[in-house]
Amino acid sequence: MDKVRQIAGRSVPRHVAIIMDGNNRWAKRRLLPGVAGHKAGVDAVRAVIEVCAEAGVEVLTLFAFSSENWQRPADEVGALMDLFFSALKREARKLKENDIRLRIIGDRSRFHPELQAAMLQAETITAGCSGFVLQVAANYGGQWDIAQAARQLAEAACAGRLNPDEITPALFERHLATDGTPMPDLCIRTGGERRISNFLLWQLAYAELYFSDLFWPDFKHEAMKLALADFGNRQRRFGKTSEQVVREAQAEC
Numbered sequence: 001m002d003k004v005r006q007i008a009g010r011s012v013p014r015h016v017a018i019i020m021d022g023n024n025r026w027a028k029r030r031l032l033p034g035v036a037g038h039k040a041g042v043d044a045v046r047a048v049i050e051v052c053a054e055a056g057v058e059v060l061t062l063f064a065f066s067s068e069n070w071q072r073p074a075d076e077v078g079a080l081m082d083l084f085f086s087a088l089k090r091e092a093r094k095l096k097e098n099d100i101r102l103r104i105i106g107d108r109s110r111f112h113p114e115l116q117a118a119m120l121q122a123e124t125i126t127a128g129c130s131g132f133v134l135q136v137a138a139n140y141g142g143q144w145d146i147a148q149a150a151r152q153l154a155e156a157a158c159a160g161r162l163n164p165d166e167i168t169p170a171l172f173e174r175h176l177a178t179d180g181t182p183m184p185d186l187c188i189r190t191g192g193e194r195r196i197s198n199f200l201l202w203q204l205a206y207a208e209l210y211f212s213d214l215f216w217p218d219f220k221h222e223a224m225k226l227a228l229a230d231f232g233n234r235q236r237r238f239g240k241t242s243e244q245v246v247r248e249a250q251a252e253c
Contacts, residue, residue: 011232013185015059016052017207019199020044022191022215035079040217042087049100049134051224059133059181063199067107067141084138085115092122099131105177106140107148133181140177142201149175178203186231190216208234 023037030036045062052060064084070077095102104119111119119138152175156162173179184200184207192213196204210227212219235242 012056012228013208013231014057014182015061015184015186016057017061017063017184017187017200017204018048019063019187019189019197020216020219021189021193023217025191026215026217033079034076035083037215037217038080038083044216044219047220048224049132051221051228053098053100053132055228057132057228059135059184061105061135061137061178061181061184061200063137063140063197065106065138065140066198067139067144068198070110070139081112081115085118088115088118088122092125095122095126095134096129099129100126101129101131101133102126103133103135103181104138105135105145106138107144108139110139135178135181137177137199141198142196142203143198145177145200146202148177173202176202183207185236186210186227188212188227190214190219206236206238208236 020041023041024034027034027037102122108116149172153167157164183203187204187207188210190212194211208231210230212223214223
């Protein structure tokens with residue numbers, strides 16, 4: 001039996017977040033320019049979406065371009081922007097046909113106005129979809145997200161619309177870029193690195209971490225199924241003991 005289909009009910013993560021690492025190294029091993037790896041990675045995105053949707057995952061967040069990626073060579077950044085723009089134009093209708101809603105999170109102000117318009121258009125086209133949420137983090141950083149949420153709350157407090165005593169973790173989360181989606185249950189990083197690189201710092205507090213040595217373009221259907229199967233075998237305690245978790249699970253049966 002397929003490993004994903006053995007994962008039942010609550011063992012399926014509602015929200016999967018992925019750091020798509022290894023595109024450049026994949027390309028270099030093939031003596032190709034770095035952007036070739038990013039282009040090849042599009043097929044991995046499609047494969048992961050298919051597996052997640054079939055398994056019952058509700059939200060998939062992909063770390064497409066970090067706020068630190070602007071430091072890369074200008075020609076690579078330009079090629080990435082062109083790739084992002086063409087992907088938005090090409091894939092928006094396909095996402096709608098498959099009932100997938102696109103959300104783009106991050107600071108858009110640094111992107112070219114034409115790219116910003118393409119982002120908004122793609123989100124508008126898929127706004128009525130309810131089957132699955134694809135969330136793309138572009139010019140996103142976890143520290144930026146926390147800072148912008150804190151800024152919103154500080155402005156509200158200074159304007160007299162909010163009492164500082166009313167600020168709670170739940171209220172803070174409603175001001176993060178991911179507001180409206182559940183916190184990630186599973187965070188995957190490809191490419192062999194073992195860090196989260198300023199990705200969803202607040203949101204990953206209780207996420208299970210899964211690291212793959214595969215470069216992103218090679219992370220396809222079977223690799224995603226293995227990650228979900230690994231998640232399904234983990235016990236999530238959230239500060240409780242194993243015995244408490246088992247008793248609560250038995251009580252619900």
